[in-house]
Amino acid sequence: MYLKRVTSIFSIIMIFMFTIGQSLLPIIANAQELNTIGLVDSFKIDKTNLQTTERTKVTVNFSEKNGLRLRPGDTLTLTLPPELKGLDREFPLDDYGTCKVTAGTVVCTFNDRVSTHQNIKGYLNFYVEAANVGTDQKKEIETNFGTNVAKQSVTITGPSGGGGTDPGEPPFFYKTGDMNSGKDNEVRWFLNINLNKEELSRDIVVTDNLQEGQTLNKDSFYIIIDDYTGRRSLTLQEFEKQRYGTITFTGDRSFKVVLYKDKARLASFSIGYTSTITEAGKKQEFFKNDYTIDYQVFHKDPVTESGSYPVENMTAGGGAEGNEVPKGTLKIVKHIEGNKEKVIPNVSFKLYKEPGEQVGGEYKTNNDGIIEIPNLQPGKYYMQEVSAPDYVDFDPQAKVSFEVKSGDVNGVELPIPNKVKTTSVSGTKIWVDYNNQFKTRPESITVQLLQNDKEFKTQEVKADQEGNWNFNFKDLPKYDE
Known part of the structure; x- marks a missing residue:
């Protein structure tokens, strides 16, 4: 029993633990997060009273300060409250970096250009959508988007639970548009025609003219028809092949729609298409679309109506400038x-x-x-x-x-x-085994050196000529990186 106990003791591998630098000065990492150290100067929320799903623009201004210089890889992270959901976008800060907007954050990352310029200042703007407020509820939130500037409040009204008034009869025609396609450079447009499914005395003719800052996507057209046979969606080719009418392109940004009387009577139409925003258009506040419609409801006077519909530019963007x-x-x-x-x-x-x-x-x-x-x-x-x-x-x-x-x-x-200063760790294994009387001492042992509870180095140790079991770890970093 005694021999077995001694053998068990000598079978244990000795581990020397040495934790380096628990209370020493840290070495500073290069890139940094800038949201709470003074880079942001101000921000503006355009609309502070919102209905659920309503959108508004946020503009943020930033600049370098004395003691605060931008470095390549630095990030500015804005945290959006759950009631103000970001619209997914990605855009450049001119040549100084890029920003990415998601539902919950806006992250701007600066590039190498900031190292060759100084006195850098800039801005970014993006859009948020009111969300996460219950039916018939009103909620006031305060936010500074995780920065150290003063907070601002926004009031959001949730959807109505019903009980509203009858909206009445819809118009014969209306035009609308939005930027809800999920593409930052695209506008959706809709022509809604004969919404009351009237009997007609003649063909319906609509001319449509996109204004500056956008190009017409001629392959994006689709037509939704609702009549006594049901509701369905047709491509432009199917629409013309089935003799509902024609869509003729009269220019790079214009077209003409003719709905044949015999097919358009007692039916409503919604014609959808998209336009692409040009580089120049990205700086516009609105995108406009002019129209003229000519029609005659049975037993009523002919009608010619012209107008224009604007869509607010919700393109996120930004810019920066500095001195070389x-x-x-x-x-x-x-x-x-x-x-x-x-x-x-x-x-x-x-x-x-x-x-x-x-x-x-x-x-x-x-x-x-x-x-x-x-x-x-x-x-x-x-x-x-x-x-x-x-x-x-x-x-x-x-x-x-x-x-x-x-x-x-x-x-x-x-x-x-x-170079970081170095140090060494040395020691001697002392055996308590009656001078190896029972011949259980191993030929070698392994000594592990740990740093922050993780293996840093190992060393195989054997007896020297004098019978000493010495070990020495050299050139160790004196401070923890």
Whole structure:
């Protein structure tokens, strides 16, 4: 029994745990989320009293501030309350990034252009739809979309439970449109004709003219017919083949509809089609569509009616602008060696112009690991580190040379790496086995080094010539990244 117990003890593999850097200074990651650190200046909700399914535009303005510079990969996330559902869209911020709108968020991601420009400011606008308010309820919500600007309130009225008045007889004709196709660059249009299914004295003729900012999609037409045989949808080709009438294109943005009297009598028609928004049209507030209809109901006077229907532009969009970093500007970016995403703040430098004339005083990297020194004259320079945080190694004698050239539009960028300081962990395995009296000692053991409860390194350990079971883990990062 005693021998079995000793054997069991010596069969256990010894594990040495060493957790690194639980209370040490973190190394700052490069990209950041900007929603609560002051990038957003203001926002505006166009309509603050909405009915369920009603839509309104939101405009957000943002700008860089002292101590807040945009970096490639930075994001601005706006969180939408469930009562204001975003309309799915994706759009650019000119050349500075892109924004994506979903039902619950708006996420803008900035690209490399922000690193070569400064004093960047911009805007974005998108549309939301009132939702998630119960029947016969009214709800007031307050939101700042997850930013640190002042909240604004919106009141939403839910759908009615019924009991309304009779809407009365519909008109003979009306035109409408919307931007509900799910495509950001598309407008839907509808011509609704003979809604009361009147008896007719002659053919119905409708002319339709799209106005500027859009092109007609000639292959998008469909016609819904409702008569004594039922309700059905036809393509343009089926509509003409079955002798209901004709649709003739009279230009790139216009067409003419003729509904034959014998087929159109006692029947209602809804003609649907789409238009595509042009690049110029994306900047318009509204898209207009003019029409003229000519018809005569049996035993009534002929009617000619003209009008125009506007659809509000719900295209999401945005823009940004900034100044190029001036010529002769030096930009130093300090980062951990082997990982440019890990930047190092509070590193001090001195700047010299060859052969050794100091320029200015000491310069220190900001929270983004960056120093910018503008208005340098063309010539050869070098930098020397003066001090750095305790967790990195640096050589105060090392010179980093560079040259400012005349006409250099984007200035000079110097990525300068530092190594994280290292340490070692050593130990000795002590055996309590009566000097291996029972011959149960293994030939080797495995020592595991753990970092934050995860295996970091392992080492096989054997007895040396003097019989000592020593181990040593070298070149370990002294601080946890």
